[in-house]
Amino acid sequence: MNFQPACREKNQVSLFYKILVVYSILSLSLLITGYVYTNNLLYITFFILSLVVVAIYFYGVFEPSNNLFIKSLKGKDISPQEHFVLLRFDDGPDPNYTPRILDILKENKIQAIFAVTGENSLKYPHIIERIVKEKHILANHSYSHPYLISLYSFNKLHREIQRCNEVIEAKTRQKVKYYCPPMGHKSLALAKVLKKLNMSLLAWDLNTGDTRRGKEQIVNIIKDSIKAGDIVLFHDGIFKWTRQDREATVKSLEEIIIYLRNKNLVKEAE
Numbered sequence: 001m002n003f004q005p006a007c008r009e010k011n012q013v014s015l016f017y018k019i020l021v022v023y024s025i026l027s028l029s030l031l032i033t034g035y036v037y038t039n040n041l042l043y044i045t046f047f048i049l050s051l052v053v054v055a056i057y058f059y060g061v062f063e064p065s066n067n068l069f070i071k072s073l074k075g076k077d078i079s080p081q082e083h084f085v086l087l088r089f090d091d092g093p094d095p096n097y098t099p100r101i102l103d104i105l106k107e108n109k110i111q112a113i114f115a116v117t118g119e120n121s122l123k124y125p126h127i128i129e130r131i132v133k134e135k136h137i138l139a140n141h142s143y144s145h146p147y148l149i150s151l152y153s154f155n156k157l158h159r160e161i162q163r164c165n166e167v168i169e170a171k172t173r174q175k176v177k178y179y180c181p182p183m184g185h186k187s188l189a190l191a192k193v194l195k196k197l198n199m200s201l202l203a204w205d206l207n208t209g210d211t212r213r214g215k216e217q218i219v220n221i222i223k224d225s226i227k228a229g230d231i232v233l234f235h236d237g238i239f240k241w242t243r244q245d246r247e248a249t250v251k252s253l254e255e256i257i258i259y260l261r262n263k264n265l266v267k268e269a270e
């Protein structure tokens with residue numbers, strides 16, 4: 001297999017976005033010229049309608065758990081029992097933090113979701129093996145975690161997701177069923193790609209914001225906001241262009257598990 005970084009490919013922006021941008025520019029120009037010269041309210045109406053279309057589309061792209069383009073699975077869709085909470089760890093595997101998180105989960109017999117990138121899976125295949133061996137759910141988090149993934153065309157997005165599947169499946173010999181998009185960003189192209197790859201989109205219900213918070217804050221977010229059946233988002237991997245560590249995530253985990261257990265929101269894995 002030949003894994004070239006996706007960024008070397010020609011940047012293909014999806015046709016829908018091109019149309020959307022042209023439409024927005026046109027409607028803005030019409031508003032300015034039309035209104036200035038004719039004072040006609042029709043132009044204002046046209047412009048407002050354009051804004052509504054753009055706003056709906058942006059909601060579909062950026063709100064992580066809506067079903068506008070594609071059904072987003074929630075905790076209750078994949079949890080062994082509807083009321084149990086699932087912990088999800090994104091951006092790994094990481095050679096430092098992922099094994100420590102796996103140790104804590106093993107000690108407490110908790111099953112979690114690991115949304116891994118193809119690049120990191122290629123670097124640390126032994127951690128992928130361990131995640132599967134310890135019966136956690138492995139999900140695709142794209143090959144290279146691009147920021148502008150919601151702008152990708154069908155072909156480019158297909159390649160990004162398929163590459164990650166190839167890396168994981170070469171190690172696990174199991175088909176990857178779930179895709180967790182970077183930043184939770186979706187698109188119309190994504191709906192088509194997942195249908196072609198026969199994969200489901202997995203959202204989160206509660207984001208701990210652990211990439212920018214300390215241990216106490218992370219624990220408090222859980223205590224304040226957790227609901228039965230939630231998928232809770234954490235990060236075990238470090239984003240390549242940031243330099244944060246994941247100490248707060250690892251250190252908050254024991255206390256969170258104790259809290260969830262006392263509330264009967266987690267179940268010991270068999």
Ligand SMILES: [Zn+2]
Nearest residue numbers: 090091182183
């Ligand atoms: Zn991510």
